[in-house]
Amino acid sequence: MAAKAIEVNNLTFSYPDTDEPVLKDINFSINHGEILGIIGPTGAGKSTLAMCVNGLVPQVINGEMEGTVKVNGSKVSESSVAKMSEEVGFVFQEPENQLSQMTIEEEIAFGMGNLGVPRDEMLGRITHALDQVGLTGFEKRSPLALSGGQQQRLAIAAVLAMRPSIMIMDEPTSMLDPKGKNEVYDVLKNLKDYGMTGIIIDHEVERIAAYCDKVLVLHEGEVQMFAPSDEVFTNIRQLHELTLNAPQVTEFLASYNQTFGKDVKLSTTLEESVNNFESACK
Amino acid sequence: MNSLYMPKDSLIHSLDPRTKMLFVVFVVASSFILNDPALQLVFLVALFPLVVLAKVVKPYLISIQFLLLFAVLIMTVHGIYNPIGVTPVFEIFGGLTFKYESMVYASVMSFRILVIGTAAVLFVMTTHPSDMASALVKWKVPHSFAFILLSTFQIIPIIAREAKIVMEAQQARCLDVKGSLIQRVKNLVPMFAPLFIITFMKVHQLSYVLECRAFSRKGEKTSLRETKIGSLDYTFLLGMLGFLAFEIYLKLFMMGSLQLTTDALLTYSLFGTWIVFGFMIIKFVVKQFQGKIGGAN
Ligand SMILES: Nc1ncnc2c1ncn2[C@@H]1O[C@H](COP(=O)(O)OP(=O)(O)OP(=O)(O)O)[C@@H](O)[C@H]1O
Ligand SMILES: [Mg+2]
Numbered sequence: 001m002a003a004k005a006i007e008v009n010n011l012t013f014s015y016p017d018t019d020e021p022v023l024k025d026i027n028f029s030i031n032h033g034e035i036l037g038i039i040g041p042t043g044a045g046k047s048t049l050a051m052c053v054n055g056l057v058p059q060v061i062n063g064e065m066e067g068t069v070k071v072n073g074s075k076v077s078e079s080s081v082a083k084m085s086e087e088v089g090f091v092f093q094e095p096e097n098q099l100s101q102m103t104i105e106e107e108i109a110f111g112m113g114n115l116g117v118p119r120d121e122m123l124g125r126i127t128h129a130l131d132q133v134g135l136t137g138f139e140k141r142s143p144l145a146l147s148g149g150q151q152q153r154l155a156i157a158a159v160l161a162m163r164p165s166i167m168i169m170d171e172p173t174s175m176l177d178p179k180g181k182n183e184v185y186d187v188l189k190n191l192k193d194y195g196m197t198g199i200i201i202d203h204e205v206e207r208i209a210a211y212c213d214k215v216l217v218l219h220e221g222e223v224q225m226f227a228p229s230d231e232v233f234t235n236i237r238q239l240h241e242l243t244l245n246a247p248q249v250t251e252f253l254a255s256y257n258q259t260f261g262k263d264v265k266l267s268t269t270l271e272e273s274v275n276n277f278e279s280a281c282k
Numbered sequence: 283m284n285s286l287y288m289p290k291d292s293l294i295h296s297l298d299p300r301t302k303m304l305f306v307v308f309v310v311a312s313s314f315i316l317n318d319p320a321l322q323l324v325f326l327v328a329l330f331p332l333v334v335l336a337k338v339v340k341p342y343l344i345s346i347q348f349l350l351l352f353a354v355l356i357m358t359v360h361g362i363y364n365p366i367g368v369t370p371v372f373e374i375f376g377g378l379t380f381k382y383e384s385m386v387y388a389s390v391m392s393f394r395i396l397v398i399g400t401a402a403v404l405f406v407m408t409t410h411p412s413d414m415a416s417a418l419v420k421w422k423v424p425h426s427f428a429f430i431l432l433s434t435f436q437i438i439p440i441i442a443r444e445a446k447i448v449m450e451a452q453q454a455r456c457l458d459v460k461g462s463l464i465q466r467v468k469n470l471v472p473m474f475a476p477l478f479i480i481t482f483m484k485v486h487q488l489s490y491v492l493e494c495r496a497f498s499r500k501g502e503k504t505s506l507r508e509t510k511i512g513s514l515d516y517t518f519l520l521g522m523l524g525f526l527a528f529e530i531y532l533k534l535f536m537m538g539s540l541q542l543t544t545d546a547l548l549t550y551s552l553f554g555t556w557i558v559f560g561f562m563i564i565k566f567v568v569k570q571f572q573g574k575i576g577g578a579n
Contacts, residue, residue, distance in 0.1 A: 060493055082499035090494040096440075097487040100433060102287075106412055109506035111495035116502045126506075144440070158495065 003073030004029040005166055005197040006036075006053060010067035013048060013057065022048050024221040026067070030214060032165075035188070035198040037212035037229065039205060041243055044218040046201045050168050053199065054088040055081045071166065086115060089159035091169040095151035095176075099143040104135070104154060107143050111162040122161075129157040132194075133187050149180025156187055166197045173202060185211060206247045209233050209268040217242060234266040249273040286345075287435075288407045293514065294336035295408045299417035301515040302405050308522045309401035315529045319389035320542030323551065326393060329400050338407045342400070347562060349399040353392035354559045357552050360388035371545050385548040392555070411435040416505045425503060433488075441481055448476045 011026040022045045030036045038046050051057040055076045058065045069076045071087055092098050101107040108126045117125070130136050133153040138146075143154055152172055159167065169188070173181040185207050191198055192211075202208055208215060208229065215232040217225040219242050225232050233239070233246040236254040245251060246268070253266050253273055264280040267273045289295075294302075309329070316322050333342045361367075367381025374380070415428040452472055492498075 054494065056490060056493065060490060080498070081493045082496045085494050085496040085499075092487070092491060094487065097484055098491045100488060100492070102410070102412055102435075106506055113504045113506065114496035114499050116504050119504055119506065119508060122504070122506055162496070 003070070005032045005034070005072060006030050006199070007070040007073075008049075008052070008067070009070075011049075011052060011069060012066040013045075013052060013063055015048075015063045020221075022063075022221050023052070026221075026223055028216055028223060028226050030197060030199075032197055033192075033195050034213045035192055035200065035211060037208035037215045038199060038201045038218060039203070039208060039215060039244060040218035040224075043220075045221045046218055047170050049218065050090075050170050050199060050201055052076070053166075053168060054084045054090050055079065056090070082114070085111070085162060085164070087164050088166045088168060089162060089164035091152070091155050091159055091167070091172050093171045093174055095148050095155060096144070098155040098158075099151060102142065103139065104130075104141050104143055104146075105139040107154060108158045108161045111158055115162060125161045125163070129161040132160055132190055133157040134183070147180065149176050149183045152176060152180065152184055153187060156184070164196075166199070167191055168199045170201045171203070172200070173204065173207075181207070205233065205245055209247045209250075217244065230268055233268045236266070253277065286341075286403075286406045287410055288338050288341060289410075290337045290408070292335060292337050292408070294332060294404070296514065297408075297518060298509050298511045298515045299409050299413045300421065300509070301511065301518055302409055303414075303417070304519065305522060306398075306401045306405050308526065310398055312526065312529055313394040313397045315526075315533055317390050318543055319386055319393060319551065320547055321532070322390060322393035322397060323547075326397050326400065329397065329404075333400065333404060336404060336408045338404070341407060342403055345403050346396065346399060349395055350555060350558060350562070352395055354555045356392045356395075357385070357388045357555055360391070361385045361552065364388065371549060380549075380552070382545065382548070385552065386543060389548055389551060410507065412505070412507050413509050416507060417509055419503075419505075420509070429497075437481070437485075440484065441477070444480050444484075445473070445477055448473055448480070452476075 007029040008026050011023055012021050013023040014021040026049065028036075038049065040046050048057055051061065052065070052069050053071065053076065055069075057063060059081050065077075071084070076084060099107055101110055105126050108129055109122050112122050112125060126139070127136070130138065133156055135150060135153055135157060138150075138154075143151060146154060152175070156167075156169075156172070169184075173184045176184065181204070188198065188200065188211055200208070200212065212229050214227065215225070215229045216223060217232060217239075224242055225235065225238065233250050236246050236250065239246055246254070249270050250266050250268050250273070253264050253276065256262060256277075257264055257266075262280060265276045267276055312325060313322065316325055333339055361380040361384050362378050364381075364384035364387055366387060367384030369382040370379040371382050371385060372380055411432050415432040418428040418431070419425055452469075457469055457472055
């Protein structure tokens, strides 16, 4: 497959009631099996960008769009959101707004039913999806009787069961406590093992650094950085200019270097940072 | 908790939702064919075994209480004031007389409410909402209409929870939700405005989610829950048909010779509803009273 998983060219978008475009001339692409993290201050246009990838913007949420978005080589604008859902799964921020059925198994079956998946296959996929998100044995429960973290994992399972090749998650953990966040990120790690392509939007740089292959920094609708995550997070100065932070260990090393005039190599993982620090101190 | 549906394992539960919908239609039709208080009473009693069979006796009795309120009101008011009455049956204090014709009229009306109510409650309590939706789809009802019906069942608990949150938030801003009745009614406005907006936003969000789950995709849809018409359904349908035929026969040929409705029957059923109603009031008062005492402690 020569086509990139996602390819965005010269994308500019404005909502009907805003003067300035929310997204300005965006260009980036990701390969199959890569996980992209999108970070940026609130209002930067992260959600809007994500919704452009599955066609929700501008097909359902109206606005003026220029440029092209291609998924698996074909243009999103030539397809419908419902059609796109076979390839792109979307998980939203609020867990309980995404649930519409009476029981967990029906919640997962809903999307599949719309795709016309036969009943026998549904049962298998439900078991598998629940296993992927660690909710095995909850089939008959009501989605409303779950904790926030569980609900979000259920929403992910419902999308997974539709077997998209690309998964987009828009701040899936911002409503959750640390335990819930870990639960969701563990699922994300699994996705990578399944070879899925992913886009995740989050304010948690620590986790973005740990789980994503590439990072895109968005600021006022413009791409400020787009590079492998190590590269982005070790560029501390630029991050600070954009009012963003790197993971704590990286911040520590950078601050140490600056205060004591040292030149320790920056890193985003704890282990590597410790080693770098140790060898520099010798 | 999610809806009125009571998940139980019973014969009635395992019937196809379409059979049960036809059953409701059958009961409604019967309640009009049998426009005689005695026959309707018999019919009402005959429905009760189904409630027992469905294992929903207790929730049924709780919900039927409210319909009984209507029955009491109709029987009493119509019995006394309906102008079609001529033959006095008995008199209560103050010279108010219950008349035979008006009592027949009122009894037919209230028994009809109870009979239809019983069938409706039976249907709702034993039918999973998604089954109802998929049954409708099989009857070529548009998918989105079936979904609207289904989500109505879903949205009630969500609104209830949201209402609680809004109420607590407004209380935190010193809104008095426990004051006098008039005050409370006035305060509904600051309650409902945010509730309406929140619900609206949620529905909006849900529409995006549905879109991402291929809801508007063209082509055939499948469902996890299968509803199949089996031998049980056919037996049930045959039974209903037989009963219907019998009713019509009764109506056409027997009504002249068969006169079950008597003064005594009418009077006793009126008293019956009064007594049950009385019990309900006593129960309510006792509960209120206990609440007051509990609150004082
Ligand atoms: N439906 C809409 N109509 C008009 N303007 C909108 C709409 N949705 C978002 N905007 C505006 O577009 C800009 C970008 O919004 P977007 O939701 O994409 O930001 P974001 O980066 O996801 O922010 P956050 O981190 O808070 O989620 C904001 O200024 C916002 O006010
Ligand atoms: Mg956002």
